[in-house]
Amino acid sequence: MDILQITNLQKRFGDKVVLKGLNLSVPEQSIFGFIGKNGAGKTTTMKMVLGLMNPEEGEIVVAGESVTYGQTKTNRHIGYLPDVPEYYSFMTPAEYLIFCGEITGMKKEELKARVRELLDLVGLGGEKHRIKGFSRGMKQRLGIAQALLNHPKLLICDEPTSALDPVGRKEILDILLAVREQTTVLFSTHILSDVEKICTDVAFLNDGVVTMQGRLADIKAGYRTEKYLLETERESDVALLLEACSDCKRIGQTQIEFSEKKHTLFEMVQYITNQRIPVLKIERMEPSLESLFMEVVAK
Ligand SMILES: Nc1ncnc2c1ncn2[C@@H]1O[C@H](COP(=O)(O)OP(=O)(O)OP(=O)(O)O)[C@@H](O)[C@H]1O
Ligand SMILES: [Mg+2]
Structure with missing residues (x-):
């Protein structure tokens, strides 16, 4: 089954047409690389999946439910890491995650255990410092932990590795590989070597449409030379x-x-x-x- 299905998505800003009928199917349990150049429309697509932006045309279905602009109902299935995550930087990572969990109504005992588990997963288990002093990589890792708090069926990360050095990038890729057990992962990027390392499926976004998508192994096999x-x-x-x-x-x-x-x-x-x-x-x-x-x- 597809956890996310997008059909004929169209979006324009003024007279600039960004998406011209995008179709995308993200299978459950995949690590899906959403590839496109700067300005291709990756972030715009993700915001529409979250119901934060209104498409001109098209349908988006998450876990079998249609997304409606301005409504957050389908977002209970989704964890989202924006391209530039913002935090209350005076908090420690554990304080921040507990704060986020309390807002969403998680029970205290369950929340405490989940925060411990997630901080360990993203390598911030022993971190007592405030977020203020965190590196970009640490902030991205904390963002993944936050996005996973509510056990989402789909984790969406907007260019999670783009601003990081090779060590920071590898840490994020390892985490995304590890969370595949718990959720489907969709991430946007223009770093193709990252995609080759961890993705099972890919889609190329170009000139407002998805020009190629499918299992990475199948796509490569189709272009294999002798x-x-x-x-x-x-x-x-x-x-x-x-x-x-x-x-x-x-x-x-x-x-x-x-x-x-x-x-x-x-x-x-x-x-x-x-x-x-x-x-x-x-x-x-x-x-x-x-x-x-x-x-x-x-x-
Ligand atoms: N709110 C907005 N108002 C006007 N134009 C916008 C708006 N948001 C995005 N755009 C334009 O739409 C196009 C697609 O932008 P988008 O941010 O979705 O691209 P992207 O693929 O995420 O790029 P990047 O790799 O740089 O993050 C760009 O040309 C951008 O300038
Ligand atoms: Mg973007």
Whole structure:
């Protein structure tokens, strides 16, 4: 089942048309990467899913219920981390989460246990300092804990890693992977390597519509080439291979590329074995998400 389904979503600001009929299906239990350039309309889409913005056209269904602009009923299924989360910075993380839980009417004992569990999950368990002194990464992690307080079926994060260094980014990605047990995760980003690391499903937003979406493995398989990468241990063996195989192309000091058009993989492996060439790896070359994105965006 899809936890979120968007059909024909349209939105304009003045005479600027941002969304031109966006369709999106987010399957339950997925980690869904919503990919688009700056200004593509990712935040606008998310705000409409939360009922905070009024679409011109289209339907949004969350956990089987239609979203209505200005009403928050469907938001009980959703946890949301905005692109720039704001806090009462004089509080400690535990105080802040308890404050948030009390507002939403959570019971005291349940709330205390949930806060402890979530602070541990996001690596802020022992943190006694006020939010005021937190790094960006710590604030994002606290924001994820806040968004998960009410056991949402869908966690929406708006560019959770964009402003972070590689360590901070990895921490967030690890948390998103870990929470997959509890909820479906939808996050927007333009950092394609993050998507490759953790996403099961992706959608490319370009020029107001979703131009491609589906399971990441299926999308990649659909664009798989018949090219292989071969890496040798010794640089001198590269020349040998280039001589023997007219279709081989050098792509690095110790790396060549070949396609199966002229020499099958087995012929190559046989040649390597006969010549006793030490090989570090042979692998089928997968298209990177980056190359797919460029292809989709350039169309
Ligand atoms: N309230 C608004 N009034 C007028 N224009 C807006 C408003 N909100 C968004 N826009 C415009 O709509 C377009 C899409 O904006 P949006 O913030 O949804 O993009 P985004 O994909 O989230 O970009 P980013 O990666 O920079 O966060 C942009 O051109 C933006 O200027
Ligand atoms: Mg945005």
